[in-house]
Amino acid sequence: TQNYRITLLPGDGIGPEIMAVAVEVLNAIGPQHDLQFQFEEAPIGGAAIDATGEPLPAATLETCRRSDAVLLAAIGGYKWDNLPRHQRPETGLLALRAGLDLFANLRPATILPQLVDASSLKREVVEGVDIMVVRELTGGVYFGQPKGIFETETGEKRGVNTMAYTESEIDRIARVAFETARKRQSKLCSVDKANVLDVSQLWRDRVTAIAADYPDVELSHLYVDNAAMQLVRWPKQFDTIVTGNLFGDILSDAAAMLTGSIGMLPSASIGASGPGVYEPVHGSAPDIAGRDLANPLAQVLSAAMMLRYGLNQPEAASKIEKAVLQVLDEGYRTGDIMSEGMTAVGCKAMGEALLKAL
Amino acid sequence: TQNYRITLLPGDGIGPEIMAVAVEVLNAIGPQHDLQFQFEEAPIGGAAIDATGEPLPAATLETCRRSDAVLLAAIGGYKWDNLPRHQRPETGLLALRAGLDLFANLRPATILPQLVDASSLKREVVEGVDIMVVRELTGGVYFGQPKGIFETETGEKRGVNTMAYTESEIDRIARVAFETARKRQSKLCSVDKANVLDVSQLWRDRVTAIAADYPDVELSHLYVDNAAMQLVRWPKQFDTIVTGNLFGDILSDAAAMLTGSIGMLPSASIGASGPGVYEPVHGSAPDIAGRDLANPLAQVLSAAMMLRYGLNQPEAASKIEKAVLQVLDEGYRTGDIMSEGMTAVGCKAMGEALLKAL
Ligand SMILES: CC(C)[C@H](C(=O)O)[C@@H](O)C(=O)O
Ligand SMILES: CC(C)[C@H](C(=O)O)[C@@H](O)C(=O)O
Numbered sequence: 001t002q003n004y005r006i007t008l009l010p011g012d013g014i015g016p017e018i019m020a021v022a023v024e025v026l027n028a029i030g031p032q033h034d035l036q037f038q039f040e041e042a043p044i045g046g047a048a049i050d051a052t053g054e055p056l057p058a059a060t061l062e063t064c065r066r067s068d069a070v071l072l073a074a075i076g077g078y079k080w081d082n083l084p085r086h087q088r089p090e091t092g093l094l095a096l097r098a099g100l101d102l103f104a105n106l107r108p109a110t111i112l113p114q115l116v117d118a119s120s121l122k123r124e125v126v127e128g129v130d131i132m133v134v135r136e137l138t139g140g141v142y143f144g145q146p147k148g149i150f151e152t153e154t155g156e157k158r159g160v161n162t163m164a165y166t167e168s169e170i171d172r173i174a175r176v177a178f179e180t181a182r183k184r185q186s187k188l189c190s191v192d193k194a195n196v197l198d199v200s201q202l203w204r205d206r207v208t209a210i211a212a213d214y215p216d217v218e219l220s221h222l223y224v225d226n227a228a229m230q231l232v233r234w235p236k237q238f239d240t241i242v243t244g245n246l247f248g249d250i251l252s253d254a255a256a257m258l259t260g261s262i263g264m265l266p267s268a269s270i271g272a273s274g275p276g277v278y279e280p281v282h283g284s285a286p287d288i289a290g291r292d293l294a295n296p297l298a299q300v301l302s303a304a305m306m307l308r309y310g311l312n313q314p315e316a317a318s319k320i321e322k323a324v325l326q327v328l329d330e331g332y333r334t335g336d337i338m339s340e341g342m343t344a345v346g347c348k349a350m351g352e353a354l355l356k357a358l
Numbered sequence: 359t360q361n362y363r364i365t366l367l368p369g370d371g372i373g374p375e376i377m378a379v380a381v382e383v384l385n386a387i388g389p390q391h392d393l394q395f396q397f398e399e400a401p402i403g404g405a406a407i408d409a410t411g412e413p414l415p416a417a418t419l420e421t422c423r424r425s426d427a428v429l430l431a432a433i434g435g436y437k438w439d440n441l442p443r444h445q446r447p448e449t450g451l452l453a454l455r456a457g458l459d460l461f462a463n464l465r466p467a468t469i470l471p472q473l474v475d476a477s478s479l480k481r482e483v484v485e486g487v488d489i490m491v492v493r494e495l496t497g498g499v500y501f502g503q504p505k506g507i508f509e510t511e512t513g514e515k516r517g518v519n520t521m522a523y524t525e526s527e528i529d530r531i532a533r534v535a536f537e538t539a540r541k542r543q544s545k546l547c548s549v550d551k552a553n554v555l556d557v558s559q560l561w562r563d564r565v566t567a568i569a570a571d572y573p574d575v576e577l578s579h580l581y582v583d584n585a586a587m588q589l590v591r592w593p594k595q596f597d598t599i600v601t602g603n604l605f606g607d608i609l610s611d612a613a614a615m616l617t618g619s620i621g622m623l624p625s626a627s628i629g630a631s632g633p634g635v636y637e638p639v640h641g642s643a644p645d646i647a648g649r650d651l652a653n654p655l656a657q658v659l660s661a662a663m664m665l666r667y668g669l670n671q672p673e674a675a676s677k678i679e680k681a682v683l684q685v686l687d688e689g690y691r692t693g694d695i696m697s698e699g700m701t702a703v704g705c706k707a708m709g710e711a712l713l714k715a716l
Contacts, residue, residue: 158524161520161555164518200517232479254587
C-alpha cells in the first residue's frame, strides 16, 4: 500500500462542498489502486481570516510543507473584499504560492465533446480545443520589488509595481513548458510584449535559447495583445502556451472561458521540489455557497491532476477522468452546465453519480 | 470655408493603399460641408527607418504638432523586426504618443449587422455588441521608469519594467472615460488588478473618487482576468471600459476580435490639447501589401472619427459612416470580410464604391 499525506484546503464559498465530493472520490479510488490517503484539513483565505486574522496561518503552510500534495478548493468572498490588502484572502493564496515556491502553473483549457454547446463560440471554432497554459507563478509584476504607493516630489501619490524576471526564473519555467509541450502536440507558443517591454525582451531571448535543448518542439512567439485576439479567433491553433504571471492570469482565464464550462477545469501549481497545489480554475462562488448547487467536477479533476502530476499515479487519475466523462454521458448536469434534455443535479448528487461510475 | 491642416502618416505595409482611399473620401466630403483639407504627408515607422534611420524623425513630429489632426495608417513589418528596439517601427509609434501627449485612446468594438457572421462567436452573443474601450496611452508599464536589462548581484540578467500611475494620470483618463460613457449608455466599467497590484489599488481609489462628479454614470469594477472572461462570455454586458495602458492593449484587441471584422475598426488617440491621431485598429498586414487586397474601411472610419472628435464636424463624419454602411448593404466586401453571395472587391474598388455612395 502506498501512503500519501494530503493537505485539504477547502477555503471559502462553495469550497467545502466541492472538496467533500473530491475526498469521497479519492476514498473510493484508493483501495482500487492500493493507495491510502491520510487527509489533514487546514484553514486558508476568508475562513482563516475569520479564525486567526491571517489569510495563510503559519500552521497551514507548515501542514502543506509536510504533505505529499495539497488539494485546494477556492478562496475569497464579498465579506473580505474591503479589508486591507495584507488581510485579504487573495494574499493568502499568493503567500501559499511563494511559500511552496510553486513557480509553474499548468492550466488546461479543454473542451469536452459533451459540453461544446456551453461555449459562447461557434461549435466549429471550439470543437476539439485542447490548450495547456503554462503560467509562471512566483515572479513578474505579482512579486517584483519595489512596489507600493509612494509620494512624488510634487506631493501626489504614485502607485508602483515592478514587472521583472531574471534569467534563471525564465529558464526554469521555459523548461517546464517545453517538457509539457513534448507530452502533448510538441507545439509551444511563448507570449510576451517584447516590442515594448525590456522584461519581455529578456523573456524572448531566454525562451529562444532554451529551445536549443528541445529541437523536437516547435516554438513560436506572439505578443500578448495578438495572443488574446488569436484565442478568440481560432483557438485550435494553440497547443501549449508559456507566459509570465500577469499575462498568464489573463490569457488562461480567457482560454478557460472559451470552453464555456469553467466549472469543469482543474489546474496544477508545482515547484522544483516539495508538494504541488491542485485546484479548480473557477472561484468560490459565494452567491451559491451552501445551497448544494455547485459543480464539483473541476475539484474532482483537480484531484485527478494531483494523482497524475503530484503522486505519479496516472492509472488512478485516468479512472477518475473517465468517471467524469461517464456521468456527463449519462446526462447528469449541475446548473452551470445544464442544457435541454439533461438531468439537473446538485453537488451531492453529482458526487453520488461519480461514486457509482467508479 | 473651414480650413484644416491634416498630417498623413501612411506608414508601412498596406498603409499607403488604405490611406489613399481615405484621402479620396475626405476630398469628396469636403466640398459638401464647406471644409477644405490641406494634407501634408510625413514618414513614420519602417518607411522612416529606411529613409532616415529613425522610426519617428523630428520633422515628422514637428509636422504633426503644426496640424489640426493626424491621420495614421499602420506601421511595422517583418523587415524591421530584428532591429534593436530604439530603431523599431513600434518605437516610433510610442514616441508619437508621448510627443503629442496622447493620453486617451478610444477604441470602439462595434459589430455591424451586415457582418455579424464574421465573428467566431455565436450570433446571439455578439449581435448588437457596442463597446468603447478607453485606454490610458502614455503611462503605465509602457513608459514607467526604471526600465531596462540590469545585472543582479549574482551576475545574471534581470529584465525590468515599472508599472506606475500617478493620481493625476489616473484622474485625467477617468474624466475622459466618464465623459465618453455619458455620451453612450452611461455605464462605465473600470478594469484593474487591485487584488494584487498597488498601482491598481490607487487606480481603483481614484476612479471611485472621480465618480462623485458623474453621479449619472453607473460605475463598476472588474479584475482584468475576469474582464477577459466576461468579454468572451457575454460582451453585451459592457458599454464603456476604462483601463490602463497594458490592460487596454490586451482587452481592446480581444474586444475588437469578438466582432470578427477588425478590418472595420477605427480608433482615436487624444491629448489635453493639440492634434489627435486617428488610425485603424488593425496592423500593416505586410503579407498582402501592394496587392490591392486590403480593406480600407477602418481607415475611412478613422477619418470619420477624426472629423467627429478632432475637428468637431459630426455631420461630415456621419455622412462617411453612412456611406460605409451603404457599400456593405450593396454587398461589397474585401477578402477579410467576404462571405457567400457578396461581391468581392479590392481596396481601390471599395474606395470607388464609397465615392459613389457619397
Ligand atoms: C485571486 C488572484 C490573486 C489570482 C491571481 O491573480 O493569480 C487568481 O486570479 C488566479 O488566477 O489564480
Ligand atoms: C505596436 C504596439 C507598440 C502597440 C501597443 O502595444 O500599444 C499596438 O499593439 C497598439 O495597440 O496600438
